[in-house]
Amino acid sequence: MNSSKIKEQGGKAIFAGTAGICILAVIAIFVFIILQSIPALSKIGFTDFLFGTKWNPDANDIYANDLVGKYGILNMIVGTVFSTIGALAVGGTLGYFTAVYLAFFCKGKLKKIINTMVNLLAGIPSVIYGFFAIKAVMKLFNWMSPTGNATGLFMTSLILGIMILPTVTSLTKTSLEAVPKSYYEGALALGATHEHAVFKTMVPAAKSGIKAALILGIGRALGETMAVVMVAGNSPQIPDGLFESFRTLTANIVLEMSYAGEVQMGALFSTGAVLLVFVAVINILMGFVKTGGQKTKSKKSLPLWDKITSKINFGKIGKIACFVSAVFAGIFLVSLVVYILIMGLPHITGQLLFGEFEYGGEISILPSIVATLMTILLSIVIAIPLGIATAIFLNEYTKKGSRFISIIRSAVDILSGVPSIVYGLFGAITFVVLLGGSYSILAGSLTISIMLLPTVIRSTEESLKSVPDSFREGSLALGAGKLRTIFKVVLPSAMPGIIAAVILSIGRVVSESAPFMFTMGASIKPMPDGYMSSGTTLAVALYKLSSENLHTNEAYATACILIVIVLALNLLAEWVGKKLEKKLNGETNGIRTKHKRKAS
Amino acid sequence: MEYGQNISVKQADLYYGDFHALKNINIEIPAKKITAFIGPSGCGKSTLLKCFNRMNDLVEGCKITGEFKIGEVDIYKTNDVNALRKNVGMVFQKPNPFPMSVYDNIAYGPRTFGIKKRAQLDEIVERSLKQAAMWDELKDRLNKSALGLSGGQQQRLCIARALSISPKIILMDEPTSALDPISTGKIEELCGELKEQATIVIVTHNMQQATRISDKTGFFLLGDLVEFGDTDQIFTNPKNEKTENYITGRFG
Ligand SMILES: Nc1ncnc2c1ncn2[C@@H]1O[C@H](COP(=O)(O)OP(=O)(O)OP(=O)(O)O)[C@@H](O)[C@H]1O
Numbered sequence: 076m077n078s079s080k081i082k083e084q085g086g087k088a089i090f091a092g093t094a095g096i097c098i099l100a101v102i103a104i105f106v107f108i109i110l111q112s113i114p115a116l117s118k119i120g121f122t123d124f125l126f127g128t129k130w131n132p133d134a135n136d137i138y139a140n141d142l143v144g145k146y147g148i149l150n151m152i153v154g155t156v157f158s159t160i161g162a163l164a165v166g167g168t169l170g171y172f173t174a175v176y177l178a179f180f181c182k183g184k185l186k187k188i189i190n191t192m193v194n195l196l197a198g199i200p201s202v203i204y205g206f207f208a209i210k211a212v213m214k215l216f217n218w219m220s221p222t223g224n225a226t227g228l229f230m231t232s233l234i235l236g237i238m239i240l241p242t243v244t245s246l247t248k249t250s251l252e253a254v255p256k257s258y259y260e261g262a263l264a265l266g267a268t269h270e271h272a273v274f275k276t277m278v279p280a281a282k283s284g285i286k287a288a289l290i291l292g293i294g295r296a297l298g299e300t301m302a303v304v305m306v307a308g309n310s311p312q313i314p315d316g317l318f319e320s321f322r323t324l325t326a327n328i329v330l331e332m333s334y335a336g337e338v339q340m341g342a343l344f345s346t347g348a349v350l351l352v353f354v355a356v357i358n359i360l361m362g363f364v365k366t367g368g369q370k371t372k373s374k375k376s377l378p379l380w381d382k383i384t385s386k387i388n389f390g391k392i393g394k395i396a397c398f399v400s401a402v403f404a405g406i407f408l409v410s411l412v413v414y415i416l417i418m419g420l421p422h423i424t425g426q427l428l429f430g431e432f433e434y435g436g437e438i439s440i441l442p443s444i445v446a447t448l449m450t451i452l453l454s455i456v457i458a459i460p461l462g463i464a465t466a467i468f469l470n471e472y473t474k475k476g477s478r479f480i481s482i483i484r485s486a487v488d489i490l491s492g493v494p495s496i497v498y499g500l501f502g503a504i505t506f507v508v509l510l511g512g513s514y515s516i517l518a519g520s521l522t523i524s525i526m527l528l529p530t531v532i533r534s535t536e537e538s539l540k541s542v543p544d545s546f547r548e549g550s551l552a553l554g555a556g557k558l559r560t561i562f563k564v565v566l567p568s569a570m571p572g573i574i575a576a577v578i579l580s581i582g583r584v585v586s587e588s589a590p591f592m593f594t595m596g597a598s599i600k601p602m603p604d605g606y607m608s609s610g611t612t613l614a615v616a617l618y619k620l621s622s623e624n625l626h627t628n629e630a631y632a633t634a635c636i637l638i639v640i641v642l643a644l645n646l647l648a649e650w651v652g653k654k655l656e657k658k659l660n661g662e663t664n665g666i667r668t669k670h671k672r673k674a675s
Numbered sequence: 676m677e678y679g680q681n682i683s684v685k686q687a688d689l690y691y692g693d694f695h696a697l698k699n700i701n702i703e704i705p706a707k708k709i710t711a712f713i714g715p716s717g718c719g720k721s722t723l724l725k726c727f728n729r730m731n732d733l734v735e736g737c738k739i740t741g742e743f744k745i746g747e748v749d750i751y752k753t754n755d756v757n758a759l760r761k762n763v764g765m766v767f768q769k770p771n772p773f774p775m776s777v778y779d780n781i782a783y784g785p786r787t788f789g790i791k792k793r794a795q796l797d798e799i800v801e802r803s804l805k806q807a808a809m810w811d812e813l814k815d816r817l818n819k820s821a822l823g824l825s826g827g828q829q830q831r832l833c834i835a836r837a838l839s840i841s842p843k844i845i846l847m848d849e850p851t852s853a854l855d856p857i858s859t860g861k862i863e864e865l866c867g868e869l870k871e872q873a874t875i876v877i878v879t880h881n882m883q884q885a886t887r888i889s890d891k892t893g894f895f896l897l898g899d900l901v902e903f904g905d906t907d908q909i910f911t912n913p914k915n916e917k918t919e920n921y922i923t924g925r926f927g
């Protein structure tokens with residue numbers, strides 16, 4: 076009797092402890108990055124750093140001497156703001172209309188296909204977006220650029236826009252679908268057309284959800300790194316044209332980390348700190364939208380907006396915009412995949428896949444494949460149990476209005492909003508330093524593990540929520556304790572979501588590159604001989620191959636392998652989710668109909 | 676101290692937050708009889724039922740005072756809720772079989788209390804299903820998902836599941852309200868057989884059901900136990916005017 080009490084209490088303590096790790100991680104990220112930036116900020120001067128328009132670092136600058144280099148990041152801040160606005164213009168609009176299309180204007184198979192496509196867009200690695208942009212999309216626009224080269228603000232906005240489209244779409248869609256159907260029916264009863272009901276009744280009712288979707292999209296655009304590095308041009312100047320080269324905050328870190336001197340390094344961490352400030356602002360805005368959306372139920376009308384909208388015939392234009400957006404997203408995905416397959420497949424050779432890697436000689440990505448697998452294995456082993464335990468704590472031990480719980484929730488939100496490059500910075504000063512100062516697969520795996528937590532927690536929590544309370548009651552009423560109820564009844568029922576989380580996490584490890592570059596290494600190497608070896612994952616290898624511009628064929632082939640893996644994983648996650656869902660509820664139907672037949 | 680088969684409640688009050696859901700309840704529920712709780716919706720029948728196996732512990736802000744004894748055990752003084760629930764089984768309004776095989780559903784309870792041997796589990800599964808009059812129906816589908824059964828079968832499976840740990844008391848909260856008349860009939864018949872070994876407390880909205888199966892009936896109204904007595908007496912010769920109004924259909 077006593078021992079079972081101890082077990083229950085111990086279990087709860089462990090769940091709470093793992094949940095605490097999330098809070099700890101957030102604190103650690105902020106504290107470490109800020110601590111690292113304080114010396115640089117005080118040396119450079121806070122205002123000179125934030126409002127200086129010259130970025131011209133000198134690798135020999137150390138804190139003890141006078142500075143030779145210039146360390147002002149205003150241009151990069153402006154660049155980040157511009158590209159984010161651009162991304163929002165493209166991705167916000169397309170994402171919004173695609174969501175409306177999915178929610179109200181399409182049905183059945185088509186809806187499923189477009190849905191899947193949007194999900195796949197979310198799964199495609201940032202490096203692949205960048206790579207596809209350089210190799211293909213840019214060629215379509217080069218003629219528009221005065222320099223004949225389409226790198227710059229326009230290209231970045233376009234690519235970033237498509238990258239944030241899935242975020243905007245799925246969140247907008249969710250909030251549109253949450254609007255009670257009776258609103259729609261009410262509008263129709265008053266004589267509105269379908270289109271009018273959608274745009275005048277349903278969309279306004281989902282306003283706060285749509286705002287949240289756009290803010291989240293902004294967050295993603297701000298933090299995006301690899302694709303931006305590949306298409307922005309990267310000169311640290313304020314772009315004065317759509318095709319001018321510019322640099323974002325994230326790109327600044329990636330470009331200079333590997334050879335930075337003392338002060339320069341500090342300035343890069345300070346850049347990371349600025350990104351964290353953006354993240355904090357986004358989270359605060361998000362909080363306002365969430366609470367404000369409920370408070371201000373009364374309709375605040377914008378006179379100008381109403382005047383404009385009343386003139387437009389939403390019936391036609393809206394519907395067309397929706398259709399065009401959805402189709403555009405689909406076409407982009409298909410052309411990306413097809414292009415990379417066509418260009419890459421012929422170059423997938425035995426040497427590339429299974430050969431020996433030689434410095435300066437033949438390229439083989441076998442070491443990268445092995446490093447990727449090692450990273451997947453370790454990060455899953457770490458992140459999945461931690462994430463599940465946290466989700467269990469949040470969902471099964473919640474007391475309504477508990478402070479601890481709401482702090483954990485905000486921690487999870489913040490973690491999911493921290494840009495991947497900032498995770499990279501964090502890993503570089505914590506895990507890399509702890510492990511002796513050199514890059515290792517272990518350090519990379521630990522870094523990505525923290526990054527996976529929010530995804531695992533959310534998706535597990537979703538599936539825990541979908542387990543009916545009657546299962547829990549049934550188990551408790553049989554005298555089972557809470558732990559037994561959780562492990563024997565609740566978790567097995569939540570399995571589809573958990574397995575989907577595992578698969579998506581694997582996809583994430585495969586796709587990410589920014590967190591690895593300064594934790595496990597960025598140069599392609601021979602076979603790793605353990606977790607303490609440095610190495611590159613496939614995505615980092617692709618970045619390296621494409622930026623060196625020497626091994627174009629190998630780059631195509633690597634991109635091809637990468638995209639096949641990622642698409643397969645994403646489709647698998649969807650399929651497994653559905654399959655298991657069916658197994659849990661649906662197997663049911665088979666037998667039930669049989670039974671009915673017998674009865675009749 | 677031993678869990679018995681009779682329930683004795685003295686001066687019990689229950690609050691959900693500020694809401695006074697049960698008001699000074701005193702009731703003696705006899706062993707190995709069927710006791711029915713009737714009354715209009717929201718009067719506190721389920722609330723009282725859930726006190727007997729402390730399922731109300733799960734509800735935040737639920738405060739309970741007074742004495743609840745099962746046999747000699749004062750159930751709100753014991754700290755082993757699991758042992759209480761082993762002795763006091765429960766069947767819910769909506770059938771809630773676990774998403775597992777029929778076999779595992781029934782073996783769940785015994786396994787909880789440490790029975791692992793296959794032969795012993797086999798025996799319990801067979802006994803429980805026989806007691807629930809389902810053995811012949813289900814013996815060939817023990818390994819099929821319990822979710823594949825019809826609603827009536829699911830509910831009887833839940834009864835078998837409750838029987839698997841040989842409870843001394845079985846609580847049933849409107850166990851037939853989601854079922855068709857034939858399944859309802861089967862469950863009523865089953866209750867008649869089960870009272871040979873266990874005390875049954877059943878909440879029902881169906882007054883015919885109460886008269887058909889119960890020995891004792893309690894009538895509740897707005898958190899009060901208005902009248903409690905032999906079923907015959909309650910339905911033929913109620914002492915309280917409110918009871919009479921209710922059973923004659925004048926309100927509720
Ligand atoms: N968890 C809870 N929190 C707050 N109030 C509750 C809770 N559960 C029940 N109540 C309230 O307590 C009162 C009694 O509820 P109870 O479920 O016991 O009624 P009942 O007699 O079983 O009704 P029904 O016939 O509809 O099942 C109701 O007014 C109900 O709203």
Ligand SMILES: [Mg+2]
Pocket residue numbers: 720721722848878
């Ligand atoms: Mg009830």
